[in-house]
Amino acid sequence: MTAETVIGAVGRQAEFRTCQYTGLKVDTAAQTLIKANAVAAVVFLAIGGLMGLLVALTRWPAVHLLPADWFYLILTGHGANVLLFWIIFFEIAVLYFASAVLLNCRLATPKLAWLGFVLMVVGALMTNVTVLQGDSSVMFTSYPPMQAKPNFYLGIVLFAVGALIGCIIFFATLVIAKEEGTYEGSIPLVTFGALTAAIIAVFTIATGAIILIPTWLWSLGLISDIDPLMYKVVWWAMGHSSQQINVSAHVSLWYLIGALLVGAKPLSEKVSRTAFLMYILFLQLASAHHLLAEPGLDASWKIVNTSYMMYLAVMGSMIHGLTVPGSIEAAQRRNGFNRGVFEWLRKAPWGNPAFSGMFLSLIFFGFIGGISGVVLGTEQLNVLMHNTIYVPGHFHGTVVAGTTLAFMAATYLVLPLIFQREIVWPKLAKIQPYLFGIGAAGISLFMMGAGTLGVARRHWDITFSDANLSFAYSAGAFLMMGLNGIFAVIAAIGGIIFVLVVVGTVLFGEKIESGHKLTFPLHSGGGAVASHYGSEGTVKLPGTIILVGIFFVCFVLYYFINWKYLSELWLFR
Amino acid sequence: MAATPPEQRIWWNEPIERVELIWIFIAFLWGLFMFGFMIAWHFIGQQNLSKEAYRIAPTAYEQKVENFAKQFQVREEQGIPVVKPKPGADVYLLARLWQWWPILELEKGQSYRIHLSSIDWQHGFSLQPTNINIQVHPGYEHVISLTPTESGAFGIVCNEFCGIGHHTMTGKIYVTDKKQAAADQRLAEQR
Ligand SMILES: [Cu+2]
Numbered sequence: 001m002t003a004e005t006v007i008g009a010v011g012r013q014a015e016f017r018t019c020q021y022t023g024l025k026v027d028t029a030a031q032t033l034i035k036a037n038a039v040a041a042v043v044f045l046a047i048g049g050l051m052g053l054l055v056a057l058t059r060w061p062a063v064h065l066l067p068a069d070w071f072y073l074i075l076t077g078h079g080a081n082v083l084l085f086w087i088i089f090f091e092i093a094v095l096y097f098a099s100a101v102l103l104n105c106r107l108a109t110p111k112l113a114w115l116g117f118v119l120m121v122v123g124a125l126m127t128n129v130t131v132l133q134g135d136s137s138v139m140f141t142s143y144p145p146m147q148a149k150p151n152f153y154l155g156i157v158l159f160a161v162g163a164l165i166g167c168i169i170f171f172a173t174l175v176i177a178k179e180e181g182t183y184e185g186s187i188p189l190v191t192f193g194a195l196t197a198a199i200i201a202v203f204t205i206a207t208g209a210i211i212l213i214p215t216w217l218w219s220l221g222l223i224s225d226i227d228p229l230m231y232k233v234v235w236w237a238m239g240h241s242s243q244q245i246n247v248s249a250h251v252s253l254w255y256l257i258g259a260l261l262v263g264a265k266p267l268s269e270k271v272s273r274t275a276f277l278m279y280i281l282f283l284q285l286a287s288a289h290h291l292l293a294e295p296g297l298d299a300s301w302k303i304v305n306t307s308y309m310m311y312l313a314v315m316g317s318m319i320h321g322l323t324v325p326g327s328i329e330a331a332q333r334r335n336g337f338n339r340g341v342f343e344w345l346r347k348a349p350w351g352n353p354a355f356s357g358m359f360l361s362l363i364f365f366g367f368i369g370g371i372s373g374v375v376l377g378t379e380q381l382n383v384l385m386h387n388t389i390y391v392p393g394h395f396h397g398t399v400v401a402g403t404t405l406a407f408m409a410a411t412y413l414v415l416p417l418i419f420q421r422e423i424v425w426p427k428l429a430k431i432q433p434y435l436f437g438i439g440a441a442g443i444s445l446f447m448m449g450a451g452t453l454g455v456a457r458r459h460w461d462i463t464f465s466d467a468n469l470s471f472a473y474s475a476g477a478f479l480m481m482g483l484n485g486i487f488a489v490i491a492a493i494g495g496i497i498f499v500l501v502v503v504g505t506v507l508f509g510e511k512i513e514s515g516h517k518l519t520f521p522l523h524s525g526g527g528a529v530a531s532h533y534g535s536e537g538t539v540k541l542p543g544t545i546i547l548v549g550i551f552f553v554c555f556v557l558y559y560f561i562n563w564k565y566l567s568e569l570w571l572f573r
Numbered sequence: 574m575a576a577t578p579p580e581q582r583i584w585w586n587e588p589i590e591r592v593e594l595i596w597i598f599i600a601f602l603w604g605l606f607m608f609g610f611m612i613a614w615h616f617i618g619q620q621n622l623s624k625e626a627y628r629i630a631p632t633a634y635e636q637k638v639e640n641f642a643k644q645f646q647v648r649e650e651q652g653i654p655v656v657k658p659k660p661g662a663d664v665y666l667l668a669r670l671w672q673w674w675p676i677l678e679l680e681k682g683q684s685y686r687i688h689l690s691s692i693d694w695q696h697g698f699s700l701q702p703t704n705i706n707i708q709v710h711p712g713y714e715h716v717i718s719l720t721p722t723e724s725g726a727f728g729i730v731c732n733e734f735c736g737i738g739h740h741t742m743t744g745k746i747y748v749t750d751k752k753q754a755a756a757d758q759r760l761a762e763q764r
Contacts (some may be wrong), residue, residue, distance in 0.1 A: 022576075028758075069737055102576055143695050145711065146736065228695055228710050253734040266575055269584035271593045293708040295689070295715030296599050296626035303611050311604030318600040322593065327575070379611045380620055384662035386706040387612040387732040389696045419702050454701045456732035461740040464730075468672070469743045471701060471728030541592055548596060559607070563614075570703055571619040571684075571720040 014106035019417060020514070021522050022260070025182075026418075030100035030107035034093045034418050035118055037166075037409070040508065041089035044124060045404075046499045048081025053492040056443065061478050068460045072137040073459060077128060079140030083399060084159065084242075085124040089405045091197065091249050092120075092166040097418070098174035098194035098252065101501060105182040108172035116165030126151050139458060141235065144215065144226040145375060153216035157209065164205045169197045189266055189273065190259070193252030196276040200283065201245045208238040220417030232291060240287035240380025247317065250281050250361065250406035254324045257358040257409055261349055263523040264331040270325050278316035289377035293386035299379065306377045314374055321366045321551065326544040328359075333540075335523075341542045352520045355435035357409025364441045365402030371555050372397055372448055381562050383569070389459075389481075390451020396445055397444035400491070405437050408498050414503070416518050421509030426519045432497045439491025443484050450480035452565070620708065625716040633693035634714060638665040642675045646671055655747070663688060663716075665728075666744070668696035668709045670736060673729045673744020681750040682760050685719040696742065697733035706732060722760055724750040 015028040035192040051074045054511040057065040058074075066074060107113065129151070130136050136148035174195070177183060187195070217223045218418030253271070258264035266272040291297055332344030347353045372394040375381055385391065415423055424427050443531065455462055455477050464471050512518075581587055615621050616763070635694040646654040654675040658664050660683035667674045668691040679685055689698055698707040703723070707715070729744035 033623070045649040068740065072734070072737065072739075081688040137737075143733070144591055146694050146734075183578050185578040186584055188577050189579070227712070229713060259577075264575065267590045267593055268587050269579045269581075270587050270598070271589055272575075273584070293622065293706060295708070295710055295713045296624070298624050299615065299621070303608070311607055315604055319593070319597060322596045326590075326592070346646065373606070378607070380614050380618060380622070383620065383622055383706055384704050387699065388704070388706060452704070454704045454730075456699055456701065456730050458734040459730075459732065459740050464740065467741045467743040469653075469676070469728070469745045471730060471743050471745075474702065545592060552599065556603070556705065563610075563623070565704075566620050568619050569617065569705055570700075570722050573619070573621050573623055573719050 002307060016106075019101075020512075021417060021518070024101055025104040027100045027106045027325070029110035030096050031418055033107065033110060033113050033117065034096050034101075037089045037093035037096070038414055038418075040117070040121060040124075041086050041093065041407075042411075042499060042502050044081045044085035044089060045495070047128070048078055048083075048086055049492065049495045049499075051075075051078035051081060053488060054078075056488030056492075057487050058460065059462075059481055059487075061481055063485060064461075065204060069134070069137070071460045072130060072139075072458075073134060076137045076139050077131045080127055080131065080156070081124075082404070083140060084156070085120075087246055087399070087403060087407070088159070088163050089120065091201070091245060092116075093414070094249050094253065094410070095166060095170040095194055095198055095415075096173075098191045099170050101418075102188055102191050103173070103177040103183045105173055105177035105180065108169050108176055112165060116162040116169070119162030119165065120159050121162075123155045123157070123162060125155070126158065127155030130155060141239065142215070143235075144228050144231050147219055150216055150219040153212050153219055157212050157216060160205045160208050160212075163201065167205075169200050170198050172195070172342055186269075189269060190252045190256045192273055193248055193255065193276050196254065196280050197245045197248035200241055200248060204238050204241040204245060207234060207241070208470070211235050211238065223533075229294060229296060232294065236287040236290045240290060241283060243395070243399065244279055244283040244313075246403040247283075248276060250365070250403045251276070251317075251320050251324070252364055253406050253410045254320070255327070256359055257354050257406075257413065258324060258328050258331070260413060260522050261352060261355045261358075261370045262328055262331045262335060264327040267323050267330065271319060275316040275319035275323070278312055278319075282310060282313040282316070287541050289373075289382075292377070292379055292382035299383040302379050306379060310377060311374075314370070317366070317370055321362070322371070322544060322548050324362055325359075325547055329541045329544045341546065345543055349521075351430055352412070353429045353433050354409045354412040354520060356430075357412070357437065358407050360437035360441075361402055361406040361409060364437060364444070365398060366407070366551055367445045367554060368441060368448075369394065369398030369402050371558055372444075374555070374560050375559055377564055378559075378562075383568055383572075384562060384566055385451050387457055388451035389447045389455045389457045392410070392457050393444050393447030393451055396440060396447065401440040401444055405433060405440060408436065409433060411498075412501060412520060413522075415505045415509065416520075418510060419506055419509070420512045421505045422512055423501065423519055424504040424509050428497050429501050429520070432494055432501065434494075436491055436494025436498060439487045439489070439494055442487025443491060446480045446484040446487060450477050452485065453480065455481065520529050604747075623715070623717045627714045627716075628712060629690060629714040631690070631711050634665075634690045635667065635692050637688075638667040638674065641665040641738050646675075647678065650745075651718065655698050658685065661685065666698075667692060667700070668731070668742075669693050671731070671738035671742035673698075673731070673742065676745045676747070678747040678749065681721050681724045681748050684718055687717045687719045688714055690714045694735045695733050696731045699730040699732040700746070701728045701730055703727060708733065720760075721748040724748045 016025045136152040138148040337344045337347040606710045642654045645656045647657045656675045657678040663686045665688045696709045727746045731742035
């Protein structure tokens, strides 16, 4: 390992090493920060994931593990830990990687970055402690007039301030890289995707501050009243866009993993980048998608916000849904797997957990998370599934089978490239994305199924045994909830293996000293091989065309099936 | 590679693949269609959520519901009045920790103006097994014209988390079909 000291034209001295696999210059301060954020992310994934398993085991009617008060407490903790803390710590690591490392640049103000990190850790711990103390089981959405203890909100606010600092450092690093000329031409596509994520993050955090700071003051008794509808409108401007940070981040990682493992190059930079831009321009509006069953909001407001603009953002995702597998097919055909329609896919590195995780994330995000999101976000169809367990079914398709799986896949690259450790227990690592991915896809689908049959979300007892007026869901609903429990166990096994492999690798993985072949190899010279592929007229992507064709047919069929369900309901207007 | 700067400095001059162009076109048209279909459903569909809503103080709403229940009560069940309003009438349903109040008895094929509000926290009106789900807010009175299309006993489940007794928060709607033939005809006309 050669660490060279470079004195920057301005600012601090930065220490760099050269990555022996990618040739990139790595700022060691950035590297340490990436490690810290990634480790914190995995810690909160472990906590939040365990809570998720407890939730699923309680909702499995035959098991019904936790008592009611504990169930609501753990469900609140589950949401905060996985949806906020795991994902955003990891995203900060992605931002530092996509700026400092990919641009061969020093990270702007590492000291401030550490302050941000400490704020995030303190905030996350404060919220966790407050939730575990009880009296703050208000769920992730924390709708007033239901009230949590002040530290619940304060913890989230501190965490968000820390994350905001991370975003600012990312922007500053881009500026430094441009000024110091550490790269030529435009920023890479992956950095571009990270940039969209960071821009959306700033908007998200600003709206979060607008709503959570008054709510915190209200919990302290300094403000007398928070209007519940106003709260929801503003809260969802944060709540929904925060999920678009994830989408931008994990789509960036799809491109990154495609590039590093098979040498994939975007079919055309223009299309892929425009698709990212659509996220910035249109995704924010999609937050109305959570307000379709509210009183007092106009139908035209709902249609414009959730639909027209949102479909342009959906179009962004549909474009990535073509260009990501398309770029992989193009690269694989260049790599020599050119026989038939699907040899490129069959001979893809399925044994490499970074690839299998990435590709499963792509499929599940599109087919489960994407399609269900559009259906759920349709003005009238929403009445069928608002606040049923279909909603968590949908977002487990996006955030677990999509984002979390993609982040796990990326971790298999972070470990050798940033931690410089050889991955321990490669056989376990190989099966991990399959277990976790299939488990996550299963829970998403079965929750969607149960929601279609009416099962409420955030509900301790679907038998209503303590209720004054009895009611029973159909046997099908019970079956779905049982299957949900079984697949949650499968996903949890995948999650536990992930944590074990990461912790084992960080602590005991063989230190990578010289440029030996990795257990899970990167594509050798992939960039060069694929660099001339992709200009107009040369691309033949029959496999990808068939895949997106299947996707489109599923999308259209499922959309109309739900209109059919809707047309059979009681009449209302 | 996606991880390195694009080869061409001016990447926006790069040609677009034909397959990409076709897919973008299809995705755009599909988006337009879905947009149009939501508007169209307001004309061709029978299920559109009402936007009629009023601000109301929770105590005032509670009073309205009590008056309504007193006026039309026909019997009692588990200590809760069963209320049978006239077809076409204003019907008041109240959500509170942890109850839907009162129990309603409606007629199949008849339209009712159902008022929904909460007097404490947010709740979720979830009519089962007919899967109709509507958010219920304190301070907002939401009015929905509802026409039952099937008879029987239906459950109302709360599907917005509202505290430790959330899972005990149920209600009931009975739908009778005394005027079966007339109701079927009216439904057929409305469809
Ligand atoms: Cu309730």
